[in-house]
Amino acid sequence: MKNPTYSIGVLAIISLPLVGCAQSGGEPTAGRTAWGDPDISGAYAEFTTAPLERNAALGDKEFFTAEEHAEFAKGRLEQQFDADETEPGTAADVHYSMGQFALSENEGVTSLNLRTSIVTQPKNGRIPPLTEAAVARRDARAAARRGKEFDGPEMRSLTERCIIWSSTQPPILPRGYNSNLQIFQSPGYVVVQGEMGDPRVIPTDGRPLPDNLLPQWNGTSVGRWEGETFVIETAGFHPDSAWRNASENMHVTERITRLDEDTLEYAFTVVDPDTWAEPWGGTYPLTELDGLLYEYACTEGNYGMANILSGARVGEQKAAQQ
């Protein structure tokens, strides 16, 4: 497709009610694996037009009309293309060209989602405010780093350290690029892996979460089938994870349901009274990806960390000489 402007090449509208919840126990929407579980396997693009949080001006409006959405999506497109056209000599220009690496385009397939936001709970489509305790924890972390941000590798973010990309741990959220997921199934297990994340091997037998949860970056996950929906419960997060300022007591529920042969629905709920006074959550579609996911060996290629630290050392030496 050579046309660089936004155009609707092919529209496939599935005429069904615009309600986003998947019913459990309803008519089968998926084929079956050889051992009889609903088949949710495949490679999927997480990318969707809905932003994580709803524009506050929209209030409780959950869905755009098709016309409103076309306008909204077009506006976002224009905004994003500007991101790759930065003025030489400005700090904003210091990056590689996303377009060159096919990263200004989400694999050519984007699920156009009439929702005004991924977040659906609470009703205003926005993540609830942090509790005082969460604000205090956040501020303490920032204070501990202040003035020391380049002292050593442990002062850098978890993504810079190649420990974990936050949006690949549960709940999984779309991100700027490589925003893809693959799902494998075998009797008794579902494996969920984000392209820049770790494989999560999740049992399907409905066992409860273990009593002795050892903290892990991806938490510990257990799963069960509720009709057509695979439900995953995850808890036991690493205390340094602080996903969106969450505490290590965060509990995430994910619900994955096949909607049709190209689409899954991914819904999630986050419960962490130490961080948010009310549970919150959302939903977005996963669209079949035409292609494979490839290895993302991060720490092995992390020249960037060395460059950041050596640059800071040179800067300190220069400052000392003045």
Place this chain on the structure above:
Amino acid sequence: MRLTTLVILCGACILPAAVARAHHAFATEFDVNRPVTLEGKVTKVELINPHSWIHIEVVGDDGKAVTWMIEGGSPNALVRRGITKNSIPVGSELVIRGYGTRDGSNKAVGRDMTFADGRALFFGGTQTPGDAAPPQ
């Protein structure tokens, strides 16, 4: 009950607002006050994560050859489009506009990278600095 989804195939699609954020902030690694323009021959191509690195040999005015490493993006989307390890042959001549690392070494982020004849590195179109032409 189903979500209505419109599946669109388009030549240029949408990114969330965090588009410019890679696994790290570039301004901490590279120096806006150290712009570079380099021409050189490819000696090594590392199509790796979290960032690709292309090594080129630049011959200075003094006739001496110096190796530079140029940072690019994650290769995974490229591979989905048919790019392979052989797509940038060793010995190809490249032109790079970018910014050098803060530590003063021979490394830079490739803000714009083309073959010496103006062809885009990966998809054959012609790119000029600031041009965000989508892959074909």
Place this chain on the structure above:
Amino acid sequence: MKTAAALTVVLLVAATAQSQVRSEIPRASNGRPDLSGVWQTLNTAHWNLEPHVSDYPVVLELGAQFAVPPGQGVVVGGAIPYLPDARAERDRRFANRVAEDPEGKCYLGGVPRSTYMPYPFQILQNERDVVIAYQFATGFRRIFVDGTDEAPLDSWMGWSNGRWDGDTFIVEVTGLNGLTWLDRAGNYASGSARITERYTPLGPNHMTYEATIDDATVFSQPWTIRMPLYRIVDEDFRMLEFKCEPYAEEKIYGHLRKPGTGPSAGASSQ
């Protein structure tokens, strides 16, 4: 006649025992062995594939806890058939193993090393794919059953195409980047290597694992390692996460740290 009868009885008993073993192998719905489960090796191959006596720890002050235990070796035929220059390179790597062994940097173990690292791995199987999740550094492989595509790009865990031959699952691995080692003793292969693995169940809780390494740039001929895999049968076993990236940071980046500072755990956030 009695002897013939006795012999027949012996043969029948042997055949029954054999088929009992075969019938004890868990099978998938398509009749093939089901390799699913958590497995681990019980040997010292991760220290050294070749026969080796016990040895000092690489850092003396660590003492006996980190000394190298002895091992009979897992190489069929005993020694790895290095080309002369390659053997010298292996010896150089051994001498520099503290600095250079990628395992110490929490780099992925590649194939076949990931199999015999002293950590569990989980195999999951359906008709199209067999996937393996390794505990160390959350390594992961997808094996395309009856796959024929070639690797578009080199990677740490390689590109795996598998097929069944009777009860043996054969995996051809190419597209390795040549940056992994084969063990902690400096043994290595290059990015030109083709690895052929063979997984053959022996019974419900044991498999034979073989890997043939074919790399004419390093070895004078292909060679094979062979070892049992043992099923983890612990009750309620969960393969816990071993993301070793933070533990390798001081090793990799410590020389770039601000003078006068030391590593402080838990200071970062996302």
